Amino acid sequence: MWKVVMFMIIFICGLLKPVSCETIELKCDEIKVLSYYERYYGNKCTITNITADSSASFIIRTSNSFEYNKIIQDVEISGGSQFYDIPREVFSTFQFTKKFTANNIGIEEISKYNFNYAANLLELRLRSNKIKKLPNSCFSNAPLLETIDLCSNEISEIEKNAFAGMEKLQYLTLSDNKIVKLDENVFRDLKNLISIRLDSNKLQVIEGKLFASAASSLTEIRIDSNEIAMIADNDGDAFARLQKLKLLNLGNNRMQQINIADTNIERLWIAQNNLKELKLNKNLKLLYAPINEINKIDFNGNTELLEIKLRQNQINDFTNFSSSLSKIEVLDISYNPITTLKVSSFARMPELVRLNLEYTNISKESLTFGTFTHNANLSQLDLSYNRLGHIDFNIFTTLTQLSLLNVDGNNLTQIPYEQMRQYFPKLSLIGISDNDWNCTYLAGMIKQLKQNNVIIRVIAKTRIFNETNVDGIRCVANNRQNHVEWNDPIEHIDDNELQYLAANKPQNPQKVVTQAGGINEVWNKMLTLELKIMSLNENFQDFKQQMARQETLRFQPEQQMQTDNRDSIVQSEVSFIKVILCVMCLIMMCFTLITIGKSVRSYMAEHRIYFPSKNVSFRRSTATIQTTMEDVM
Numbered sequence: 270m271w272k273v274v275m276f277m278i279i280f281i282c283g284l285l286k287p288v289s290c291e292t293i294e295l296k297c298d299e300i301k302v303l304s305y306y307e308r309y310y311g312n313k314c315t316i317t318n319i320t321a322d323s324s325a326s327f328i329i330r331t332s333n334s335f336e337y338n339k340i341i342q343d344v345e346i347s348g349g350s351q352f353y354d355i356p357r358e359v360f361s362t363f364q365f366t367k368k369f370t371a372n373n374i375g376i377e378e379i380s381k382y383n384f385n386y387a388a389n390l391l392e393l394r395l396r397s398n399k400i401k402k403l404p405n406s407c408f409s410n411a412p413l414l415e416t417i418d419l420c421s422n423e424i425s426e427i428e429k430n431a432f433a434g435m436e437k438l439q440y441l442t443l444s445d446n447k448i449v450k451l452d453e454n455v456f457r458d459l460k461n462l463i464s465i466r467l468d469s470n471k472l473q474v475i476e477g478k479l480f481a482s483a484a485s486s487l488t489e490i491r492i493d494s495n496e497i498a499m500i501a502d503n504d505g506d507a508f509a510r511l512q513k514l515k516l517l518n519l520g521n522n523r524m525q526q527i528n529i530a531d532t533n534i535e536r537l538w539i540a541q542n543n544l545k546e547l548k549l550n551k552n553l554k555l556l557y558a559p560i561n562e563i564n565k566i567d568f569n570g571n572t573e574l575l576e577i578k579l580r581q582n583q584i585n586d587f588t589n590f591s592s593s594l595s596k597i598e599v600l601d602i603s604y605n606p607i608t609t610l611k612v613s614s615f616a617r618m619p620e621l622v623r624l625n626l627e628y629t630n631i632s633k634e635s636l637t638f639g640t641f642t643h644n645a646n647l648s649q650l651d652l653s654y655n656r657l658g659h660i661d662f663n664i665f666t667t668l669t670q671l672s673l674l675n676v677d678g679n680n681l682t683q684i685p686y687e688q689m690r691q692y693f694p695k696l697s698l699i700g701i702s703d704n705d706w707n708c709t710y711l712a713g714m715i716k717q718l719k720q721n722n723v724i725i726r727v728i729a730k731t732r733i734f735n736e737t738n739v740d741g742i743r744c745v746a747n748n749r750q751n752h753v754e755w756n757d758p759i760e761h762i763d764d765n766e767l768q769y770l771a772a773n774k775p776q777n778p779q780k781v782v783t784q785a786g787g788i789n790e791v792w793n794k795m796l797t798l799e800l801k802i803m804s805l806n807e808n809f810q811d812f813k814q815q816m817a818r819q820e821t822l823r824f825q826p827e828q829q830m831q832t833d834n835r836d837s838i839v840q841s842e843v844s845f846i847k848v849i850l851c852v853m854c855l856i857m858m859c860f861t862l863i864t865i866g867k868s869v870r871s872y873m874a875e876h877r878i879y880f881p882s883k884n885v886s887f888r889r890s891t892a893t894i895q896t897t898m899e900d901v902m
């Protein structure tokens with residue numbers, strides 16, 4: 270009998286332990302007062318170094334008055350912790366939490382129960398966790414959410430109604446997951462979405478109606494670095510419907526065509542696709558389309574373009590550019606087989622500041638008196654790796670603002686280096702590698718340029734060690750064969766350049782864009798930088814909005830009342846399974862007690878031990894028992 274009871278007790282405790290017997294204390298290891306300039310007022314609670322599996326239940330301790338908990342607006346569970354899911358006790362303890370961050374703590378599952386008490390939550394950041402699936406309605410208990418960031422998880426499935434009821438959502442980030450497919454109605458409720466990021470997933474098709482319900486709010490879509498080959502779109506107007514859309518990033522996909530002619534997009538990123546033709550829209554300001562096969566561009570009457578980057582395409586007809594781009598400031602058409610330019614090619618681009626014509630197969634006939642006459646603001650000109658052979662510097666007479674000139678790789682034997690300062694009063698950087706310089710001549714040139722404070726740019730890749738050279742620039746010593754073919758053109762302007770500028774401190778230091786490595790790497794870098802700038806800008810806009818909203822929401826008495834009332838509800842909440850188990854536990858305990866009681870009674874009866882009667886004093890009863898015990902002995 271005893272053995273059975275013991276066994277059952279052990280067995281039941283074993284059953285109960287992982288479910289409800291383990292309690293973990295979550296305490297704010299740090300409570301920081303949020304400054305006025307941070308996103309939310311109040312305090313931030315940081316919880317560190319806690320490990321909890323799916324079954325753990327939590328006690329949260331702060332300095333622990335309810336009044337105190339109210340001022341926590343921002344909770345972060347930091348890396349170093351390990352959680353299976355979001356402990357909803359965070360939200361029941363800190364009911365005013367507006368921002369919850371739990372990056373890189375191993376969260377595997379997310380469901381609406383995690384947000385049972387998250388009615389005030391505005392911002393949720395769960396980066397670098399292991400979430401695999403977004404089930405239906407998973408955020409519906411946090412209906413005020415404006416920002417959801419699930420970047421770098423393992424999400425491969427998003428159920429059809431995952432975002433049900435999220436009408437306040439403005440910023441959704443699902444970058445760097447494993448999403449293969451999106452139901453065309455999955456974003457149906459997101460009527461106020463401003464920005465969506467789906468970059469670095471495995472999407473293959475974008476349904477034309479996917480973003481349709483956010484047509485009056487959506488301003489940014491980023492779906493770069495997927496495997497998208499097409500926008501499934503019957504009427505061809507997937508993006509035209511989105512009248513607020515200003516930024517579209519479709520880079521690094523498999524698109525063969527894209528229809529944006531009727532959109533209001535201002536910034537378009539379509540680098541690294543298989544595009545052959547483009548028809549632009551009228552509002553476009555920035556076109557970023559390197560590494561495609563584009564050979565036809567219909568500018569569609571656009572006069573707004575400020576920047577065009579078309580490195581590594583197939584453009585050989587420059588006519589449409591010549592006539593359309595009256596505001597253009599940055600034009601990069603390097604690595605295109607342009608071959609011929611006309612006198613008028615840049616004549617209608619008076620604002621041009623940077624012009625990159627590297628490796629465009631142009632010969633000296635393409636550059637003539639008049640080519641740059643109307644480009645007085647040109648500051649960077651790259652003519653490297655062409656077939657110029659000889660350059661008459663008098664055609665540059667108008668370029669008084671020029672600070673960077675690249676003429677590498679042009680089979681040059683001489684340039685008027687002694688007059689360089691007359692031609693270009695602001696020149697600070699020049700590239701002259703890979704030409705056919707006579708060594709004596711080159712040495713003289715380098716000396717003179719240095720005296721004039723012009724830095725000669727020699728990037729690591731073209732620096733010469735094992736042939737005759739001056740300062741790493743190849744030259745031909747007397748009596749040697751003159752021309753040496755170079756094989757590959759180099760990528761221009763690398764990271765060293767800024768160091769050069771810093772180290773050499775020219776008289777007129779100019780900002781220079783940095784590049785490095787292979788073409789892809791260069792463009793990826795530039796893209797990253799540009800995205801960074803945009804996201805900074807976005808954060809700033811965000812911040813401004815927040816500030817405005819906080820001004821209006823500050824100490825709103827109504828809202829506090831409402832949340833106070835919720836306290837009792839919170840306290841009474843016990844999950845169903847726990848109730849069942851507790852009842853079972855009680856029954857088992859009763860059963861055990863009864864059994865023990867019975868055994869004791871029968872033992873006592875057997876050995877004639879009796880409880881003292883109620884009237885008998887304590888001392889006497891002890892004595893009685895002692896005597897009876899002695900009797901037994």
Ligand SMILES: *[C@@H]1O[C@H](CO)[C@@H](O)[C@H](O)[C@H]1NC(C)=O
Nearest residue numbers: 298316317318319348349350
């Ligand atoms: C978390 O744990 C690590 C290693 O156990 C320790 O180095 C670190 O100081 C702990 N951090 C805090 C805030 O307790």
Ligand SMILES: *[C@@H]1O[C@H](CO)[C@@H](O)[C@H](O)[C@H]1NC(C)=O
Nearest residue numbers: 564565566567568569586589
């Ligand atoms: C130039 O633009 C026209 C439409 O304006 C277009 O039909 C043509 O294909 C374009 N040509 C090139 C070479 O881009």
Ligand SMILES: *[C@@H]1O[C@H](CO)[C@@H](O)[C@H](O)[C@H]1NC(C)=O
Nearest residue numbers: 606607608629630631632656
């Ligand atoms: C470069 O120009 C030359 C001379 O016009 C021409 O023969 C050659 O095909 C061009 N190369 C390319 C790649 O367009």
Ligand SMILES: *[C@@H]1O[C@H](CO)[C@@H](O)[C@H](O)[C@H]1NC(C)=O
Nearest residue numbers: 618619620621643644645646
């Ligand atoms: C050159 O730039 C300056 C300001 O940077 C501007 O005021 C001027 O109009 C520009 N010149 C031309 C010809 O566009």
Ligand SMILES: *[C@@H]1O[C@H](CO)[C@@H](O)[C@H](O)[C@H]1NC(C)=O
Nearest residue numbers: 656658679680682705751752
């Ligand atoms: C470079 O110039 C030499 C003569 O100085 C000429 O023989 C050679 O063909 C030229 N090479 C190129 C690529 O133009």
Ligand SMILES: *[C@@H]1O[C@H](CO)[C@@H](O)[C@H](O)[C@H]1NC(C)=O
Nearest residue numbers: 732733734735736737753756
């Ligand atoms: C110089 O070195 C480079 C790489 O180190 C090599 O490709 C090239 O052939 C060498 N040139 C001579 C003339 O030895």
Ligand SMILES: *[C@@H]1O[C@H](CO)[C@@H](O)[C@H](O)[C@H]1NC(C)=O
Nearest residue numbers: 707708709710746747748749
């Ligand atoms: C190289 O240039 C120097 C000075 O300009 C000149 O004296 C010399 O004759 C040139 N050598 C050859 C082989 O052209």
